[in-house]
Amino acid sequence: MTYVVLEGPDGCGKSSQAVGLAAWLRDQGHSVVHVREPGSTPVGESLRQLLLARATGDLRPITEALLFSAARAELVANVVAPALRRGEVVVAERCYLSTIVYQSIAQTPGLDLDWVLDLTRRVHGAHLPDAIFVLDVAADVALARRRARDHDRIEARGDGYHERVRAAFVQVVALEARAQRIDAARSFDAVQADLRERVRGLLR
Ligand SMILES: Nc1ncnc2c1ncn2[C@@H]1O[C@H](COP(=O)(O)OP(=O)(O)OP(=O)(O)O)[C@@H](O)[C@H]1O
Numbered sequence: 001m002t003y004v005v006l007e008g009p010d011g012c013g014k015s016s017q018a019v020g021l022a023a024w025l026r027d028q029g030h031s032v033v034h035v036r037e038p039g040s041t042p043v044g045e046s047l048r049q050l051l052l053a054r055a056t057g058d059l060r061p062i063t064e065a066l067l068f069s070a071a072r073a074e075l076v077a078n079v080v081a082p083a084l085r086r087g088e089v090v091v092a093e094r095c096y097l098s099t100i101v102y103q104s105i106a107q108t109p110g111l112d113l114d115w116v117l118d119l120t121r122r123v124h125g126a127h128l129p130d131a132i133f134v135l136d137v138a139a140d141v142a143l144a145r146r147r148a149r150d151h152d153r154i155e156a157r158g159d160g161y162h163e164r165v166r167a168a169f170v171q172v173v174a175l176e177a178r179a180q181r182i183d184a185a186r187s188f189d190a191v192q193a194d195l196r197e198r199v200r201g202l203l204r
């Protein structure tokens with residue numbers, strides 16, 4: 001029925017905000033499927049382990065784009081589409097916007113944007129998000145938020161990389177009609193209230 005996505009750089013607050021949003025939606029009487037990308041299918045979780053493991057080492061952007069897209073194809077066909085058909089609400093952490101940001105815009109040289117968009121169309125078919133909320137926060141604030149844990153393969157990239165990722169997310173919000181920026185520098189509760197207000201307007 002409704003497919004909403006939380007996007008943004010590592011440590012911006014996607015997982016914690018998604019948990020709050022899913023709980024609120026359930027309180028409102030909705031059936032909610034909460035998923036994360038890559039993951040939330042057997043193949044997707046295996047690909048997630050491979051993609052985040054530091055032991056994996058460097059991968060070519062095209063390899064990353066194809067592996068993330070493979071996980072996404074399984075998720076959309078096997079989890080998202082059936083949930084939408086049952087009239088449920090899907091709350092997803094990340095979507096194709098991450099592939100545009102990480103493998104195209106923030107990479108030098110990045111993948112051709114039109115090629116990534118074509119791949120995305122083939123992966124999603126008719127099942128595209130109703131809204132993508134990009135949790136925007138300065139790279140150093142996101143770093144501080146995730147400081148408590150060991151950095152995965154992508155988080156371990158340098159500060160300049162994370163600045164480029166933040167800038168790429170801001171850029172992509174302007175390109176994508178489905179995407180909206182949310183100021184995630186505010187308190188957890190303020191961000192959550194903003195999200196609930198925006199999601200309320202989408203529920204059918
Ligand atoms: N608005 C906020 N203010 C302060 N701390 C926050 C806020 N939102 C989330 N946090 C905290 O920041 C940390 C990172 O949040 P979270 O794990 O939800 O981010 P994430 O976007 O899912 O990260 P990743 O991309 O690495 O999965 C958590 O400890 C969380 O409690």
Ligand SMILES: [Mg+2]
Pocket residue numbers: 014015016093
């Ligand atoms: Mg998370």
